[in-house]
Amino acid sequence: MQESIESRLKWLLRLTLLGTLLTILVILVGAWTRLVDAGLGCPDWPGCYGRLVVPSSEYAAMRHPDVPLDASKAWVEMAHRYIATLLGMLVIGAVTLGWSLRKRHQYPWRTSLLLLAVIIVQGAFGAFTVTLKLWPQVVTLHLLGGFSVLILFLWLHLRLRGVARQKALGPKRTGLWWGIAAGLLVLQLALGGWVTSNYAGIACQGIPTCNGQWWPGMDIKEGFHLTQTVGPNYLHGQLHAEARTAIHFIHRLGAVLLGLSLAILLYRYWHYRALRRVLGGVMSIFCLQVILGALNVLMWLPLWLALIHTAGAVFLAVALLLAWWQWRLESGDILAAHVDENDRAGRVSTGLSK
Template sequence: MQKSKDRRLKWLLHLTLLGTLLTIVVILVGAWTRLVDAGLGCPDWPGCYGRLLVPDSEHAALRHPDVPLDASKAWVEMIHRYIASLLGVLVISTVVLGWPLRKTDQYPWRISVLLLATIVVQGAFGAFTVTLKLWPQVVTLHLLGGISVLLLFFWLHLRLKCVVRQKKLSTKRSSIWWGLAAGLLVIQLGLGGWVTSNYAGIACQGIPACNGQWWPNMDISEGFHLTQTVGPNYLHGQLHAEARTAIHFIHRLGAVVLGLSLVILWCRYRHHPALFRALNIVIALFFLQVVLGAANVLLWLPLWLALIHTAGAVLLTVSMLWAWWQWRLRHENVVVAQSDSYLTHHAQSM
């Protein structure tokens, strides 16, 4: 019985690690799909012109005469769907394999169920991205959903390590600084998604000024108007220049605020070796993101550099979760050390 349990846990460790890596691939392929304007390469969902493989032009014309087939873009979109479907299978396999262990002490069953629910919602957003013709709200939520799947897979993997090692995590609540930095990171990710979904990547020219001004002409109300009409084709965006400038400029301001919060976090925990190393990675990735963002503006958003910028955001998010995990482990080690010290002192006094 114990051997079967250990074997399942070993398989789950491998599956969750694979799921973490595959989710990164899905996010990056999705970003590439958006960057090459292939998001509507197939006008329907889940098939492409009613087929599971990209059809020929004759069939496409009969199925959707109003949407001419661009085979290269259609294949980019379908490859993204195939990989995303594989990720869904991996999530289901993780839940099924973990079912017999759901009552095991410390087994993260709720995280597994939440991961399954999130991937289902993510699939729905994938469909809405196509059927609502790249509506920016859905595109942004689809990106955040992908990040959520990634973090849940990674967190599940870390928690399973604790089960294997029979180690309990600290239940102490995080400090306000962790919560502030995490909240600002989520907002910045959302702003980044809003920039890309509204095609505002080069709405601000120049670094650090924007279009030659420190406070450029902007239309913030229109740029962050979240009830845009459903129906138009949002490929290449529908907003005017000043609205896109507002989106881009607020994203820059968000980076400044996020950077300050991360520096405060680093200063607060720099004296702890494990946290110091983890937070060094976070800070390094953040400043790399700043450099990549500036390069994207100065070089007029080359596709490969925009993709690297997306990868940087993914790695920054994962490294932030890793740093928080190190903080949880550090606190647990402190508690265990204090408990051992108390027991030793009590034994000696007897």
């Protein structure tokens, strides 16, 4: 029986690690799909012109005469869907494999169920992205959903490692600065998604100024108008220049706030050697992200560099989660040592009283 449990845990560890890596691939392929304007390469969902593979131009013309087939873009879009479907199957596999372990002490069953719920919602947003013609709200939420799947898959993997090694975690409290940094990272990811979905990547020219000004002319109200009309085709965006400038500029301000929070976090936990290394890695990735963002502006957003910038955001999210995990482990070790010390003191006291 014990061997069966250990075998299942090993398979779950492999499966969740594979799921984490596959989620990164899905996010990057999704980013590439958007960057090459292939988000509407297939005008329907889940098929492409009603087929599970890209059809011929003749068939596509009969199915959707108003949307000419661009085979290269259609294949990019379908490749994204195929990989996303495989990811969904991995999630179902992880939940199924973990069913018999759900009552085991510290087994992260609720995390598994949450991951399943998020991947289902993510699939729905994938459909809405197409049917609502790249509506920025849906595109941004779809991106955040992808990051949510990534974080949940990685967290599930880390928790399973803890179960397999019988490693105790510290208190569930988040900690003020961890919460601030995580909140600002989520905000910055959302702003990045809003920049890309509204095609505002080069709305600000120049670094560090924007269009030659420290505070450029902006239309913040229109830039962050979240009740945009549903219906128009949002490929290449619908907002005017000053609205896009506002989106881009606020994204830059968000980066400043995120950088400050990460610097404070590094300073706050500098005395923990293990945390110092991992938080130093987080800070290094953030600095690289700033450089990549600046180069994207100066080089007029080349596709390959924009994709690397997206990858940087992925690795920054992963690194911050790993840092928080390390902090929880450190807290668990300190708590265990404290409990053990009190236990020894209690035994000595009992012996003396006798």
